[in-house]
Amino acid sequence: MISVDRVSKSYGSGETAVRxxxxxxxxxxxxxxxxxxxxxxxxxxxxxxxxxxxxRPDSGSVTVDGRDVTPSRRRFGGHPQRPHQRIPRPQAAGVEGTH
Structure with a gap:
């Protein structure tokens, strides 16, 4: 199951911000x-x-099969995770693989 809960995202700031x-x-x-x-x-x-x-949303959360997959708001040193490493593809899509 994929659940999006009260997610908001804006680009820019001040009067030029786009929600x-x-x-x-x-x-x-x-x-x-x-x-x-x-x-x-x-x-x-x-x-x-x-x-x-x-x-990364400005607020709210995203969960897949009960696991929070919202990217962390904190930055760490080193290499960021690649998006395809975060959630196995069949879980993210909610369907069985076709391979």
Whole structure:
């Protein structure tokens, strides 16, 4: 199951800030298939990038099968994890692999 809980994300700051996601919550059950549709600039890519840990939300959390996959807000020295190392692909997609 994928759970997005009260996720918000902005780009920029002050008067030029753009709020791409504003308090978004959703749940996708195991085996369910969802599409994300909307106008250009509506935040579709930001939502997907936040779910697969390529973007860090300003607030809120993302869990996959009960495991928090929200990227840490703290920075550590060394090499960052590659996104594909964080969640095994079949779990992230909620479907069985096709290989």
């Amino acid at each position: 791409a996601l504003d308090d978004v919550s959703l749940t996708v059950g195991r085996g369910e298939i969802f599409g994300v549709v909307g106008q250009s600039g509506a935040g579709k890519s930001t939502l997907i990038r936040t779910i697969n840990s390529l973007e």
